[in-house]
Amino acid sequence: DTGVSQNPRHKITKRGQNVTFRCDPISEHNRLYWYRQTLGQGPEFLTYFQNEAQLEKSRLLSDRFSAERPKGSFSTLEIQRTEQGDSAMYLCASSGGANVLTFGAGSRLTVL
Amino acid sequence: LAKTTQPISMDSYEGQEVNITCSHNNIATNDYITWYQQFPSQGPRFIIQGYKTKVTNEVASLFIPADRKSSTLSLPRVSLSDTAVYYCLVGDLYSGAGSYQLTFGKGTKLSVIP
Numbered sequence: 001d002t003g004v005s006q007n008p009r010h011k012i013t014k015r016g017q018n019v020t021f022r023c024d025p026i027s028e029h030n031r032l033y034w035y036r037q038t039l040g041q042g043p044e045f046l047t048y049f050q051n052e053a054q055l056e057k058s059r060l061l062s063d064r065f066s067a068e069r070p071k072g073s074f075s076t077l078e079i080q081r082t083e084q085g086d087s088a089m090y091l092c093a094s095s096g097g098a099n100v101l102t103f104g105a106g107s108r109l110t111v112l
Numbered sequence: 113l114a115k116t117t118q119p120i121s122m123d124s125y126e127g128q129e130v131n132i133t134c135s136h137n138n139i140a141t142n143d144y145i146t147w148y149q150q151f152p153s154q155g156p157r158f159i160i161q162g163y164k165t166k167v168t169n170e171v172a173s174l175f176i177p178a179d180r181k182s183s184t185l186s187l188p189r190v191s192l193s194d195t196a197v198y199y200c201l202v203g204d205l206y207s208g209a210g211s212y213q214l215t216f217g218k219g220t221k222l223s224v225i226p
Contacts, residue, residue, distance in 0.1 A: 004155075031205070035216075042199055042216030043156065056213065091155050099144045099205050101214070103155030 004104035006092050012110045013082055020078045021107040025094030032075050033101065034067055035091040036060065043091055049075060082111045116200045121221040130187045132220050134200030137181050142204040145176060145183045150197045150219070159198075160185065187222075195224045 005024040013019050025032050030051050035043035046065070048056040051072035061067075064082075069075040079086055089108050093101040118134040136145070144163055148156035160167055162174040162183070173186040187194060199219040 040218070042218050044216070045213040048213075058213070089153075093155070095205055100146065100158050100161060101148075101156070101205075103157070106153070106155050108153070 004092055004094055004102055006090075006104035006107050008107060009105065010108045010110075012112065014112050015084060016081055018078065018080045019082060019109060020076055021090050021092075021109075023075045023077070023092030023104060024073075025075070025092070026096070026102055027073075029094035029096040029102070030072065031095045032069055033093045033095070034075070034077050035093065035103075037089045037091055037106070038087075046077075046090075079109070082109075084111045087111045115215065116202055116217050118198075118200050118217065118220045120218065121223070123223045123225060124190055125225050126191055127189050130190050130194075130222060132185045132187075132198055132200075132222070133182060134185070135182045136200070136202045139180050139202050140204070140207075142207045143202045144204055145174065145180075146201045146203075147172070147174065147185045148199045148201065148216075150199065156199060156216075190222075190224050192224050192226065195222060197221050 007022045032049040034046040037043040045058050046061050047067050049069040052069050064080045067077045087110050089106045091106045093103045095101050116134050116136045124130045146161040147159045149159050150156040160172045160174045162176050164176050167174045175184040197219040199216050201214050203214045
């Protein structure tokens, strides 16, 4: 296993378009997290899955954002009707039994 | 959720020991203290974790006083490649609802000077 994988690494889109990011966690990790990071700030929690169940969503996750984790494996984060304020790095992390988050390299979104 | 306070930035020369202190006055009994390192355009990477006293691994040492209201990350003999942002996190991913919303803060930007 090579760690947490995120795709695409970079996405440039026009305002109003929909985008989807994919995260493949470490296979034996049952917990998956999405964070958002803007320039100069630390990562901000967006949502959390335990297996296929989405157990927590931040107030940062507006109704334009939706996340899924079918079958408790990979996860997708979709942003509909993108706005310039959505430009950020979207980070995925997973955890198993230890109190440690393993992050992917992130997906950078630029909304023009 | 425990809030953390750490310096915004630090500078150090190559070969020196760097100590970054984080304060977390409202740490809970079940909380662990975890430090992450982040390079530009990459996700944070786990460095070290502790609950109390001292922990050492091949990369760093973590010093935690008895009251656990602060912690100090110690990086021995830093090199240019240690230039990064360092985050101190306090929490327990498994203590119940809301526990997994670990708060990163702005971190400490360490610049290593040749």
